[in-house]
Amino acid sequence: MERLKEVKIESIKGISKTMIEHLHNHDIYTVYDLLNYFPYRYENYEVVNINRVEHNEKVTVVGQIVSEPVFYYFQRNKNRLTFSMLVNDLIIKVVAFNRDFLNNKISKQMYVTVTGKYDKIKKQIIAQKLQLKAQDDDKIVPVYSLKNLKPIHFQGIIRKALDQYGYLINDDLPLSLQNKYRLVSSLDVYKFAHFPVNNEQVRQVSRRVKYEELLKFQLKMAYLKYRDRKNFIKEPKIFDESRVKVFINNLPFTLTNDQMKVINEILHDLKQNYQMNRLLQGDVGSGKTIVAVIALYANYLSGYQGCIMAPTEILAEQHYRNLVDIFKGYGVKVELLTSSITGKSRQIILDDLINGKIDIIVGTHALISEGVNFKNLGFICIDEQHRFGVNQRKILKEKGDRPDALFLSATPIPRTLALTTFGDMDVSSIREMPKGRKPIKTYVIGSDLEQRLVSFIDKEISSGRQVYIITPLIEESEKIDLENAYNVYEKYQQYFLGKYQVGLLHGKMSNEEKDNIMHKFLNNEIQILVSTTVVEVGVNVPNASVMVIIDAHRFGLAQLHQLRGRVGRGNHQSYCILVSDYDNEKSRERLEILTQTTNGFEIAEADLRLRGPGDFFGSRQSGLPEFKMADLINDYKILEVARDDANIIVSSGELFTNPEYFALKAYIERELIDTNELFD
Ligand code: ADP
Ligand code: MG
Numbered sequence: 001m002e003r004l005k006e007v008k009i010e011s012i013k014g015i016s017k018t019m020i021e022h023l024h025n026h027d028i029y030t031v032y033d034l035l036n037y038f039p040y041r042y043e044n045y046e047v048v049n050i051n052r053v054e055h056n057e058k059v060t061v062v063g064q065i066v067s068e069p070v071f072y073y074f075q076r077n078k079n080r081l082t083f084s085m086l087v088n089d090l091i092i093k094v095v096a097f098n099r100d101f102l103n104n105k106i107s108k109q110m111y112v113t114v115t116g117k118y119d120k121i122k123k124q125i126i127a128q129k130l131q132l133k134a135q136d137d138d139k140i141v142p143v144y145s146l147k148n149l150k151p152i153h154f155q156g157i158i159r160k161a162l163d164q165y166g167y168l169i170n171d172d173l174p175l176s177l178q179n180k181y182r183l184v185s186s187l188d189v190y191k192f193a194h195f196p197v198n199n200e201q202v203r204q205v206s207r208r209v210k211y212e213e214l215l216k217f218q219l220k221m222a223y224l225k226y227r228d229r230k231n232f233i234k235e236p237k238i239f240d241e242s243r244v245k246v247f248i249n250n251l252p253f254t255l256t257n258d259q260m261k262v263i264n265e266i267l268h269d270l271k272q273n274y275q276m277n278r279l280l281q282g283d284v285g286s287g288k289t290i291v292a293v294i295a296l297y298a299n300y301l302s303g304y305q306g307c308i309m310a311p312t313e314i315l316a317e318q319h320y321r322n323l324v325d326i327f328k329g330y331g332v333k334v335e336l337l338t339s340s341i342t343g344k345s346r347q348i349i350l351d352d353l354i355n356g357k358i359d360i361i362v363g364t365h366a367l368i369s370e371g372v373n374f375k376n377l378g379f380i381c382i383d384e385q386h387r388f389g390v391n392q393r394k395i396l397k398e399k400g401d402r403p404d405a406l407f408l409s410a411t412p413i414p415r416t417l418a419l420t421t422f423g424d425m426d427v428s429s430i431r432e433m434p435k436g437r438k439p440i441k442t443y444v445i446g447s448d449l450e451q452r453l454v455s456f457i458d459k460e461i462s463s464g465r466q467v468y469i470i471t472p473l474i475e476e477s478e479k480i481d482l483e484n485a486y487n488v489y490e491k492y493q494q495y496f497l498g499k500y501q502v503g504l505l506h507g508k509m510s511n512e513e514k515d516n517i518m519h520k521f522l523n524n525e526i527q528i529l530v531s532t533t534v535v536e537v538g539v540n541v542p543n544a545s546v547m548v549i550i551d552a553h554r555f556g557l558a559q560l561h562q563l564r565g566r567v568g569r570g571n572h573q574s575y576c577i578l579v580s581d582y583d584n585e586k587s588r589e590r591l592e593i594l595t596q597t598t599n600g601f602e603i604a605e606a607d608l609r610l611r612g613p614g615d616f617f618g619s620r621q622s623g624l625p626e627f628k629m630a631d632l633i634n635d636y637k638i639l640e641v642a643r644d645d646a647n648i649i650v651s652s653g654e655l656f657t658n659p660e661y662f663a664l665k666a667y668i669e670r671e672l673i674d675t676n677e678l679f680d
Contacts, residue, residue, distance in 0.1 A: 002666075003168045004032040012161050019157060022149045031161050035169075035190045038209075038628060039142035042202055045115055045129070046139065050087045055120035062113050062134045063087035069106045085112065092118075096127040105132060140196040158194050172667060173212055174660035177645070183208040207638075210630040214639050216667060217627075218646035219655070223668050226650050229274040234402040237270040237378065239301035247297055247330070251290070258282075258430040259291055265428050266295045269404060270302070270379075276404035279385070281412050282430030283600040284565025285437065288408045289319065291430075292381040293326055295406060300332055300359050304378025304403075307361045309368070309396055311387035313338045313511070314518050318540055319383070320362040327360075337363035337372070368395040381406045410565070411558055412600035431601055440568040442576040442595045444552070444588075453577060454495050457546060461500055461527050465545040465572060469530045470563055472554040488550060489530040496528065505531035533559065542570030552578035553587040557607040560591075561600050586610070608633060 007030055009015060009023055028034050045060040053059050069083040081096045083106075094114055099106075106112075111134035116125040144151055171178070171186045178185065184192065184204045192201035244267070248255065255263070262280060269276035282288050296306040308323075310316040320336040327334055335349055335358045352358045356375035361367065377400025382388055385407035397405055412429070445453065457467050469492065471485045489504040496502065503526035505517050520526045522541055529544075533555075547567045552560060560578065568574035582588050593606045632639065648654075655661045655668075 003170075004035070004165065005030050007031040007165055007168070009034060009157075009161075012157065013164055014160065015157060019153070023157075025147065026149075031165050031168075034158060034161055035194075036628070037144065038193050039144050041143050042196065043141040043143055044139075044199065045113075045135070045141065046199060047113070047135065050090050050092065050118070053118050053120070056117055058116065059118050059125075060113060060115040060129075060135075060139075061087045061092075061118075061125070062111065063092075065106070065108050065110050065112060066091060068108050069102075071100070071103060081106070083108075085114070090123070093122070093124040094127055094130075095124065096130050099130060102130070102132070140199060140202060142194060142196070155194060158190075162190060162194075170663070172663040173208075173215070174664075176660060177215075181207075181211060181641075183211060206629055209628060210635050210638050211642060213627045213630045214635065214642035215646060216664065216671075218639070218643045219650065219664060220668050220671060221643075222646040222650035223655070223672070232275040232402055233273055234275050234404075236273050237299065237302035237304070237404075239270075239298050241267070243301055244294065244298050248294065251326075253434065255290070256287065256430070256432045256434055258432040259287055262291050262428040262430060263294050265426075266291070266404075266406065267298055269426075270295070270298055275402050276406065276426070278405070278426045278428060279407045279409060280428045280430070281409045283412060283433065283598075284410045284562065285433065285569060286430040287434055288410070288430065289322065289383075290326075292383075292406055292408065293323060295404075296323075296360055296379060296381065297327075297330070297332070299379035299404070302378065304376050305353075305356065305359055305361070305374050305400075306379040306381070307363065307367060307374075307377065307396070308381045308383060309363060309365070309388070310383040311364070313340065313364055313515055314522075315383065316362055316364045323360060323362060333357060333359045335361050337361055337366050339364065339366045341366070365392070368392055368399070372399065374399055376400070377403050379404045379406070381408065383408045385409050386411060410562065410600075412604045429601070431599070438568065438571075438573050439598050440547075440564055440574045440576050442564065442578065442598075444578045444580060444591045444595060446581050447579055450579075453548065453579070456575075456577075457528070457548070458496070460546050460575075464543070466521065466524060466526075466541065466543050467528045467546040467548065468544055468563075468566055469528060469548045470550065471530065471532055472551045484550075485530060485532050492528055492530060500527040501525060502528045502530060505529060507532055533563070540569055541566070543572075545570070545572045545574040547574070547576045548579065549576070550579050552580040552591055553582045557590055557593060557603050557610075558600070560594055561598075561603050564594070564598075 009029060009031060010020060012031065023029075023034065026037065028037055044058075047062050048059050050059070050061050063085040065083050066086050067084040069081055071079050071081050073079045079098060079100050081099045081102065082093065084091050084093055110132060113129075113131040113133060113135040114125055114127045115129035116127045118125050142151065142155070144154060146154055166187060169187045169190065173183065173186070177183070184207075186208075189205050189208055193205045196202050196205075248263075266276065266278065269278065280288055280291060292308060296308070299306045308316075308319055310319055316336065316338055320334065323334045333352075335352065337346070337349055341349065349358070349361075350371060350373070353361060354373045354375055366372070380396050380400065380403050382393060382396065382405075385393070386409060393405075393407070397403060407425075461467060469488060471488050485504060485506050489502060493502045501520075503517050503521060505514060509517075517526070517529070521529045521544075524543060544567050547564055549555065549560060549563055555563070564576040567576065576594070578591050578594065580587070580591060582591065590607070590610055593603060597603060630638070649661060649664075655665050
């Protein structure tokens with residue numbers, strides 16, 4: 001297509017000055033721009049059988065007039081025409097306004113074509129279009145977004161451009177792929193898009209354009225992956241797999257199939273000669289840590305040091321205790337490094353780290369500070385990876401010589417978006433929960449039921465449990481958020497005065513204060529923890545069984561699901577109570593999803609459907625690609641096919657060696673020059 005991009009519209013034979021101006025106003029400068037200015041929809045005058053039409057559907061029907069047409073005049077110059085007509089085997093009524101000019105032309109027995117919305121109950125069409133003939137061919141009319149320019153003139157200029165420059169249209173897609181999926185050629189794309197004779201052609205345009213867009217997009221991703229692999233050659237890791245098996249068999253539980261699958265993917269990566277760059281996503285409680293631990297063990301067996309970085313001290317301490325416990329008897333030396341470890345103890349750790357006396361170090365951001373150096377860091381794991389910036393992840397990686405990297409995420413991303421946003425990472429998912437988990441019971445209630453909620457909380461605490469109460473965080477006004485949290489805190493203190501301890505946690509507290517409160521909650525010195533969403537990150541308090549979320553409709557579904565994941569971590573039946581005086585159907589529908597499933601992937605997909613990709617990602621992720629026709633949600637199947645094709649084309653090297661693919665290769669190389677910010 002490159003040559004078409006160089007042909008200015010001025011060179012189209014017979015194009016007028018005003019037309020050029022009009023086209024410029026629509027940002028159309030070249031013949032390529034012109035041909036790719038696709039209709040945004042089509043008016044469909046394809047004749048249909050009236051019996052197969054839905055109520056209020058817009059249709060075009062052909063039939064014979066069976067009653068004398070009647071004109072009724074009202075107000076000054078308005079009139080209404082009515083008649084009955086026989087369509088297929090049905091008699092329907094037709095109403096048309098202001099058709100006075102038909103007065104002497106329309107009569108009983110005539111065949112007419114009527115377009116308009118069909119009211120199935122009244123058996124009536126209000127005609128938008130009425131033609132005094134039986135139209136026999138399908139008719140599809142493109143609708144463009146045009147200002148001050150008649151579609152017919154616009155189409156005229158496209159026709160001219162196609163006649164004059166059609167020979168310059170070449171195909172980026174190789175014939176082999178066109179044949180494989182029976183795709184129309186790119187010349188036909190332009191003919192059918194701008195001058196369709198039936199719906200089928202419109203459909204073929206969309207199939208072809210969507211596939212091409214998604215293939216190009218996935219090729220870019222695959223290309224980057226391939227390029228990265230070449231740039232990040234590492235020493236393959238060698239370890240005794242039977243020892244890993246023994247380790248797995250000695251665990252106090254059996255791994256789920258999903259966990260095993262991911263472990264095998266990681267062990268495979270360790271043995272390759274390129275760095276692993278893998279995201280592991282799985283619901284809260286799905287058992288991601290143990291997967292990382294097994295990878296750390298294999299890495300240890302290969303003779304390398306490893307580390308886990310977590311976003312908070314509490315979480316790091318939890319991982320540390322857990323690892324010490326699991327590695328008991330394996331001769332693995334595990335240490336902890338946080339910013340509260342200072343002075344002499346810190347120095348000892350730093351020395352041991354660089355001398356190789358420590359095998360695995362668990363820590364917070366403290367791990368990426370200067371002065372922390374390893375002897376031979378071979379594997380890094382970052383827990384709750386979204387809490388760290390790109391740069392922080394990079395610094396940790398650079399503490400080793402091209403270590404393998406595993407990122408853990410408890411925010412399941414719908415399949416589609418995982419394919420696109422993490423295109424240059426490999427993505428593994430754990431969708432299955434360990435056996436024997438009691439699903440959390442979830443209810444949506446109005447605030448009028450608060451008294452019952454209070455007695456429920458009382459009952460749970462008196463049987464030994466603990467309770468979270470979350471108050472909303474609205475970014476615009478931290479002050480109000482804080483007030484909210486305080487109010488709830490004071491209210492519950494009043495309710496349970498002298499009976500239970502209530503604690504408050506919010507974002508304005510120092511890390512020390514927060515940790516202090518969390519420790520008290522962990523030790524059951526506090527029974528009710530009122531908190532803003534700061535509690536979100538992975539702390540484990542297995543004794544907590546109730547999660548109350550106030551004004552739940554103000555949260556995203558994924559966030560609610562995360563919060564709910566704070567409970568249900570012990571053996572007790574757990575509950576999530578969503579308090580909301582929701583004001584519309586849609587928020588109700590959203591909250592109801594949570595009562596129906598506890599699977600984070602399903603929730604993320606439902607959320608995406610309800611909100612669309614823009615909202616789903618918020619302003620954070622503006623890097624989503626824009627397509628002319630493809631749609632990441634609805635065209636998921638095509639996306640998957642395109643991804644597989646792209647991976648084969650790139651990994652086989654054909655992109656670089658097979659002339660069939662040179663147009664695509666050139667396209668990708670051009671594109672990547674100005675989009676590298678997407679892929680850092
Ligand atoms: P998350 O994925 O949220 O990080 P964790 O790794 O903290 O979850 O696991 C939650 C709990 O489940 C831990 O106590 C862990 O020991 C336990 N666990 C992990 N895998 C299994 C399993 N296959 N069967 C039973 N319990 C498991
Ligand atoms: Mg975790």
